[in-house]
Amino acid sequence: MARVEFRNVRKEFQDHSKESFTAVAGSDFVINDKEFVVFVGPSGCGKTTSLRMIAGLEHQTSGDILIGDRVVNNLHPKDRDIAMVFQDYALYPHMTIRDNLSFGLKNLKKPKAYIDQKVKEAAAILDMEPMLGRKPRELSGGQRQRVALGRAIVRDPQVFLFDEPLSNLDAKLRVQMRVELSELHKRLGATIVYVTHDQVEAMTLGERIVVMNRGIIQQIANPTELYAKPRNMFVAGFIGSPPMNFIDASIEGGRVVVEGGSFELPAAKLDALSPYAGRKLILGIRPEDIHGEDYAPGLETSPHRMNTHIQVVEHLGSENLLYFHIGGRLVTAKVHPETKAYPGLEKPFIFDMRKAHFFDPDSEQRIEI
Amino acid sequence: MQTTASPKRTSSGSGRFLREYGWAYLFILAPVLLFLVFTLYPVASAFVMSFQQYQVMGSTWIGLDNYKHMIGDDVFWKSIRNTVIFTIATVPVNILITFVLAYLIFQMKNKAQTFFKATLYLPAVASGVTISVVWLAIFDPTDSGLLNRFLGLLGIDPVIWLGQSGTALFSLILMNWLGSHGAGIILYLASMGGVPKSLYEAADIDHASGWTKFARITWPLLKPTTLYLLVTGIITSFQVFISVYLMTQGGPNFATTTIAYLIYQTAFQFYEFGLASAQSFVLALLIVIVSVLQFKAFSSDVEY
Ligand SMILES: Nc1ncnc2c1ncn2[C@@H]1O[C@H](COP(=O)(O)OP(=O)(O)O)[C@@H](O)[C@H]1O
Ligand SMILES: [Mg+2]
Numbered sequence: 001m002a003r004v005e006f007r008n009v010r011k012e013f014q015d016h017s018k019e020s021f022t023a024v025a026g027s028d029f030v031i032n033d034k035e036f037v038v039f040v041g042p043s044g045c046g047k048t049t050s051l052r053m054i055a056g057l058e059h060q061t062s063g064d065i066l067i068g069d070r071v072v073n074n075l076h077p078k079d080r081d082i083a084m085v086f087q088d089y090a091l092y093p094h095m096t097i098r099d100n101l102s103f104g105l106k107n108l109k110k111p112k113a114y115i116d117q118k119v120k121e122a123a124a125i126l127d128m129e130p131m132l133g134r135k136p137r138e139l140s141g142g143q144r145q146r147v148a149l150g151r152a153i154v155r156d157p158q159v160f161l162f163d164e165p166l167s168n169l170d171a172k173l174r175v176q177m178r179v180e181l182s183e184l185h186k187r188l189g190a191t192i193v194y195v196t197h198d199q200v201e202a203m204t205l206g207e208r209i210v211v212m213n214r215g216i217i218q219q220i221a222n223p224t225e226l227y228a229k230p231r232n233m234f235v236a237g238f239i240g241s242p243p244m245n246f247i248d249a250s251i252e253g254g255r256v257v258v259e260g261g262s263f264e265l266p267a268a269k270l271d272a273l274s275p276y277a278g279r280k281l282i283l284g285i286r287p288e289d290i291h292g293e294d295y296a297p298g299l300e301t302s303p304h305r306m307n308t309h310i311q312v313v314e315h316l317g318s319e320n321l322l323y324f325h326i327g328g329r330l331v332t333a334k335v336h337p338e339t340k341a342y343p344g345l346e347k348p349f350i351f352d353m354r355k356a357h358f359f360d361p362d363s364e365q366r367i368e369i
Numbered sequence: 370m371q372t373t374a375s376p377k378r379t380s381s382g383s384g385r386f387l388r389e390y391g392w393a394y395l396f397i398l399a400p401v402l403l404f405l406v407f408t409l410y411p412v413a414s415a416f417v418m419s420f421q422q423y424q425v426m427g428s429t430w431i432g433l434d435n436y437k438h439m440i441g442d443d444v445f446w447k448s449i450r451n452t453v454i455f456t457i458a459t460v461p462v463n464i465l466i467t468f469v470l471a472y473l474i475f476q477m478k479n480k481a482q483t484f485f486k487a488t489l490y491l492p493a494v495a496s497g498v499t500i501s502v503v504w505l506a507i508f509d510p511t512d513s514g515l516l517n518r519f520l521g522l523l524g525i526d527p528v529i530w531l532g533q534s535g536t537a538l539f540s541l542i543l544m545n546w547l548g549s550h551g552a553g554i555i556l557y558l559a560s561m562g563g564v565p566k567s568l569y570e571a572a573d574i575d576h577a578s579g580w581t582k583f584a585r586i587t588w589p590l591l592k593p594t595t596l597y598l599l600v601t602g603i604i605t606s607f608q609v610f611i612s613v614y615l616m617t618q619g620g621p622n623f624a625t626t627t628i629a630y631l632i633y634q635t636a637f638q639f640y641e642f643g644l645a646s647a648q649s650f651v652l653a654l655l656i657v658i659v660s661v662l663q664f665k666a667f668s669s670d671v672e673y
Contacts, residue, residue, distance in 0.1 A: 057570050078576040090567035094589045103585070104575035151575075 002068055002081075002158035002191045004031040004054055009063030011049050011215075023049040025215040026063070031208075036185050036192045038206030040199055041238070046215040047195040048087075051161050054193060056080050067159060083152035084161040087168070089144050091136040097147050098132040104155050122150040125184070142173045153188070162194040166201065178204055199239050203227070211235050233282070233364040236357060242287045242321065245331045246359070249283040251276050256283060256353075259327035261306035263353050272369035273358060281367070284357035287321070287332040292339035293348040304351045313341050419646035428643070435647040445648065447623050448631040449655075451538060452607055455627065459545045460602040464595060467550040471557035472587075486558065490551030497611035504544045505531075505616060531617050534624035541612055541625055553598050560594045561587070596667045600660055607656050628652045 011024040024046040031037045039047040052058040053065060056077035065072050072080050083104075091100050101122060105115045123129045126146040136144055145165060152160055165181075166174045182205060185192055196202055202209050203223045211218040211226070211234075219231040230236035230244075237243045247258050251273050255262040265273070273281070291299060308331075314321040315337070322333045322341050333349060335341065358367045419435055421428040439445050474485045492500065507515040508530040517527040530540040564587065572582050610629040613619055619626035619634065626634075628648065636645035 055570075055574060057573070077570070077573045082574065084571070084574050086567045086571060088565065088567055090565065090571040092568060092571075092586060095585075103572075103577070107576035107578070107581055151571075155575075 003033050003066070004159055004191065004193060005029070005064075005066040006050075006053075007064040007066070009050075009053060009065060010061045011046070011053060011058065012061045022215050024053070024060075027217055029210060029217065029220055031191060031193060034189050034191055036182075036194065036205060036207045037210060038202040038208075039193070039195045039210045039212060040197065040202035040206075041212035041218075043197055045212040047197070047212055048163055050212070051084075051163055051193060051195050054080075054159070055082055055084050055161055057084075081158045082161055083155045083157040083159075085148045085152050085163065085165045087164045089136075089148040089168075091144060091147055091151075093136050096133055096135055097128065097139070097150075100136070100147055101132075101150050101154050104151065118154040118156075122153045125153065125187070126150050141168055141170075142177070145169060145177065149184070153184075158191065160188075160190050160192045162192065164196055165194075167196070167198075174201075181205060200241065203239065209239075211238060213238075229366070230357070231366055233284070233359050233366075236284050236359070236366070240286055242332045242334065244284045244286050244357070245290075245329070247283045247285070247329055247331065248280060248327045248361075249358075250278070250280055252278070256356075258283060258306075260308070263304045263306075263351060263356075265353065269369045272367065276358075276360075276367070280361050282359040282361050284359055284366075285351060286355065287334035289352040289355045290331070290333035290335070291350045291352070292322075292333075292335050292341065293350055295336045295339045296350045299350050299352060302350050302352070304353045305348045306351060307346055307348050309346045310341055310343060313343055415646040415649060418643050419650055421643045423642035423646075431643070435644045438644060439647050439651070444623050444626060445631065448626045448628045451623075451625060452609070452627045452629075454538065455542060455545075455609060456603055456606040458542045460599065460606055462546055463548075463550065463602060464553070464598050466546065467553035467598065468557055468591075468595070470550060471554045471561065474554065475558055475561045482558075486551075486555065489554055490549075492549035493551040495549075498615060500544075500548065501612055501615040504612075508540055508544075508616070532621060534622050537617050537621060537624045541609075541616065544612060544616075545606075545609075556594050556598065557591065560591050564590050592667070596663070599667075600663055603659055603663070604656055607652065607659075628655075 006027045006029050009024060009027045010022065012020040012022050014020055027050060039050060041047055049058060053060050054067070056072065056075060056079075060073070067080055067082070092103065095103065098119060101119045102115045105118060110118075119132070120129075123132060126149060128143065128146050128150065131139060131143060131147075136147065139147065145168075148165065166177050169177060178201060181194075194205060196205075203226075206223060208220060208222050209226055210220050213234050219226065219235045221229070221231075226235065226239050230239060233246065237246070249256050249258045251257070251270070252262075254270055255264055256273075293305065296302070306326075308324040308326065310322050310324050312323040314323075318337065319334050320337050320339065320341060322335055322339075324331055324333075340347070358369060359365065360367060418428070420430060420432060422431045422434075470485075470489065474482055474489075477485065509515065509517065510527065510529040510532055512518065512521060512527045514527070514530075516530065520526075520528065528536060531537050568586055568590075569582060572586055577585070608629045609627050610633065613625050613627055613630045614633065617625040619630045629652070632645050632648045632652065635641050635648060
């Protein structure tokens with residue numbers, strides 16, 4: 001019942017010189033009931049604006065927004081049956097945690113016993129019973145975070161909206177809260193729309209992910225598909241860390257040719273690339289799909305080898321990052337720590353062409369092969 | 370860059386200390402000297418004076434006589450009563466007016482805000498004398514006085530505003546209500562701007578009505594400003610002098626004699642400096658007590 005739908009929703013802002021700026025350019029999507037959808041994209045791409053339009057805190061310039069089966073275009077935030085967790089938490093600083101939690105229910109004129117019950121439940125779920133009498137300033141960042149969550153939970157809304165709720169926490173707490181959020185979602189069975197600029201957060205939390213850039217939705221897909229089949233170079237480069245390598249390439253004599261080497265492709269894939277014969281295209285390969293010849297389990301007999309000149313080695317413990325240049329572009333390889341590598345070493349690398357992507361250099365779209 | 374952050378303890382410690390921190394003490398010395406000469410010394414000598422029969426050449430020690438005389442003086446009690454009435458009648462009303470004006474201005478667009486801020490601040494720049502002169506014209510007792518002429522339109526007979534005991538103090542109060550609220554408005558506007566917008570958005574989502582947002586968010590978060598205006602307002606009002614001096618000279622029949630005016634009269638019309646000093650100390654004591662009480666009463670639930 002609590003699906004959220006955007007139909008060609010646009011948002012333009014007027015700046016001081018009365019010039020209009022498009023923050024969200026014609027969004028179309030459907031978020032299903034009980035689904036956990038994450039909006040991800042670089043800062044300023046229109047994520048918060050999208051979320052605030054769902055909440056009704058910002059009014060769209062054009063298009064329709066539906067929550068459940070209602071068009072909510074002209075509904076006040078309080079009538080949309082949503083709850084929002086703000087990036088800065090927006091806790092009421094002068095109220096105790098108990099009052100922060102019960103504020104919404106009191107405004108709804110719920111009976112006192114009901115309010116007490118709800119507050120108690122939320123406090124139990126979030127493990128914050130001892131804090132109920134305190135004021136927000138007496139809590140740590142993580143605890144405030146929980147209160148903000150609790151304030152949303154007590155209301156039993158149809159849709160939860162989260163705006164970068166973990167961005168003010170330290171790395172360890174962030175990981176912990178990520179797990180708790182996932183569990184909370186299962187437990188509450190609510191529709192969650194979650195905004196973040198952190199692709200790791202998006203990949204770990206989202207059942208589906210909406211990738212945005214410059215106000216435009218680039219792709220909507222589940223994490224596996226987003227990783228395996230990015231629609232364009234932006235998504236390919238944004239999802240995954242370190243980001244996908246892009247190498248200038250061309251198709252010559254049935255082979256993919258890059259500076260310093262070439263790779264053979266199966267006939268089926270070559271077919272799809274045939275329109276690009278003699279033209280430039282871009283080879284995309286993820287750092288984890290490039291292996292040192294001496295440690296490439298399952299790929300020992302791969303013919304897709306190429307000599308490169310290692311320039312920088314970064315030791316991360318569980319893996320090493322190697323940097324080298326191909327065709328003037330910096331390329332990263334994420335290899336097993338037992339791979340022999342030091343700056344200046346020239347050695348053969350195996351490129352896992354089964355996982356390679358090809359992009360049209362003009363449209364930057366992925367070529368389906 | 371060389372900084373003075375880490376003075377090293379060496380054998381010539383004091384010399385080094387002076388070299389590194391000497392300037393700082395020199396700069397602090399100036400205001401401290403000013404305070405000693407022009408504040409602490411006069412206050413201390415006034416305290417001594419309050420136990421003396423003051424004469425330019427050789428005062429005589431008279432113990433508590435000044436205080437005894439003061440307590441037995443009807444005019445002194447009347448001045449306290451007037452001052453308290455004036456304070457109770459003006460300060461809360463002024464804060465209310467200031468708050469309402471600030472709240473209205475806060476909702477406006479940028480340019481309108483600037484216009485009203487400037488306009489309403491203007492009276493604060495004008496001297497009390499100028500304002501009093503204007504109000505003398507308004508309160509003019511003849512039927513050509515502005516206020517009387519206005520009342521005449523409503524068919525009300527002219528009132529001798531400042532010249533009769535029944536209306537004199539009220540006239541001063543009215544003048545104070547309609548006086549300058551600019552500074553308070555600026556303070557309120559600043560703290561209203563300091564309340565994060567997201568609190569109101571959260572409240573919107575939390576089903577808060579306009580009144581709830583005002584009563585449960587705006588007003589409590591502005592309490593520090595209100596407390597500040599209350600304390601400074603009461604202190605100023607306890608010392609009200611200029612309007613009394615210029616418009617009624619404390620009359621008629623001491624109906625507008627305030628403590629500050631009484632002190633002035635005692636000292637500079639009757640040259641009883643000892644008695645005036647005693648009265649000053651009572652005024653100071655009153656102010657301290659009232660301020661402390663206010664902080665006690667309000668600060669427990671103020672969110673700084
Ligand atoms: N109230 C506003 N007025 C003008 N421009 C705005 C406003 N809110 C957001 N923007 C602009 O819209 C773009 C998208 O903002 P936002 O949705 O907050 O991005 P993000 O993806 O980082 O959350 C940004 O360029 C921002 O500057
Ligand atoms: Mg944002």
